[in-house]
Amino acid sequence: MDRIESMRTFVAVVNEGSFSKAAITLQLSPQLVSKYISKLEEQLHTRLLNRTTRKVSMTEAGSQYFIHAQQILLSIDNMEAQLGGLQQLPKGTLRISAPVSFALKHMAKLITDFQVRYPSVTVDLQLSDRKVDIVDEGFDIALRIGQLDSSSLIAKKIAPIRVILCAAPKYLKVHGTPKRLEDLESHCYLHYSYMNLETKGQIFKYIKAKQLKEGSIFHSNNGDVLVEAAIEGAGLVLQPTFIASKALNAGKLVIVLPEYESNPLGLYAVYAHRKLLPHKIRCFIDFMTDYYGSPPYWDKQVTGE
Template sequence: MDRLACMRAFVSAVELGSISAAAAELDLSSQLAGKQIRVLEHGLGIKLLNRTTRRQSLTDGGRVFYERAKNILAEMEAAEALIAETRSTPRGRLRISAPITFGSHALAPEIPAYLKQHPEVSVDVSLTNRTVDLVDEGFDVVFRTGPLSDSTLLARHLASLRMVLCAAPDYLKSAKKLRKPEDLQHHECLVFSHTSLRTQWSFEGPHGRETVPITGRFSTDSGEALRAAAVAGMGVLLQPHELVAEEIKAGRLVRLLPKYEPPARPLHAMYAPDRRMTPKLRSFLDYAVQRFGVKQQSADA
């Protein structure tokens, strides 16, 4: 006989005061409810209830077992509710924070397809290069680039952002030759003030990794502003491929040092630890991994 069903009959009998009341609550016959409690007692090897024709009372062992059984049944109900919730339809408002460049050029174009898949979800995207506090500021998901600091948040690893070194043809006409990373020390660099990129740039080349200090008269935490400055011929730019791809295709920017690859920037989707993950959050995290996750190459690729 189902042990949990027997426990449920016992707990109900204790809380409702009689086996007949428990049977009515559980939609069972009094005979079956009584049999379930006797099976439970037999399996445990102790008497749980003292029963007479007029009243019932807990034995000492029954009192101890009742407290534990009540907690076990509550945990089971919570687990069943969680499963039901994860299977339900995603709905409600989803608040997302993302860096400006990634949010504008990669995330935003993918949001319409997500909303089409989940018509009962609405999305509120906040774009900022500031490190937001997910919990205090009420976000469901935050995207972060660069190495992760110690955090109580959980993270989904996504495909790293490919970085590109480039400059406008007009700048290159009058600037010194740029043949290797160390030559950047003699160039006007456009400084992204938000990360470690504000002081040094690294490259993977024929002789391994090279890191060079950089300086420049123009710095900002906006990739878009840096791109505009680069197109205007103000200096050399190091930013994600998504930001500069169209400018390079159009010839307004030129890729530099092709033999030296800037290390890609790690990208993660982060969320608070939560045993009761909502369907809207789960659906969006799965979507983010699908759209921005590391692509698996085929065996013969």
């Protein structure tokens, strides 16, 4: 029995929530759907689904298999679509949501270069640091920064994102340079409103735990404003290097406590799971991949010193 068809049947059962609905979607008989799942479990030597008279649910092994199966099937569908579309130029409107600061600094040239290569694609770029609902709001792609939660969306990593703690030399001259995490408690801190501090390294966790109650004097939902305030000597700021690199390279800011820098986050292109991905979306994702370099160009002169 074909392993790919069994895998496709399993994914359909999970997505539809029942054997009968999956059978309708796949245009197969319920008996054949059941046979595909049973054969797949036999080949894998593990149970993937719990079956009751009322519902079907995944086992722990089934949940893991489902994630990998979706990726494999998506790759197969994309490969077939690419082969079928090699002679076709993408066209139509491509709606993209992107973070404000990243888009302002690093997407104008990307979009321009993309449209030089694909002149029949109209790009509608909307800037927001809010987590948009791709499907409900009609976006083809959303660029997101962070550690993504698992979901039904597909995410392609585009570039690593370094987040560093930094301050202006003139601020450090007056207030002293922190040598330990504990030293942060006596400093002024410029707080980014959308920063999720739950799981991202010691500096993040320390700032959340201590809250820097007396020193957190400036809150904003825009990182550029906070970096500019830091340059003026307002305090310490925790921001990605794609915003702060120019000031760092000019000596207007210096990195503080580099030994506690957390692992990089990621810039991801996120899009809805689709069996046949539109050519314009696939071309943009392929174009974006490696566009910024490795490491990204904004990090090439930034050190931890």
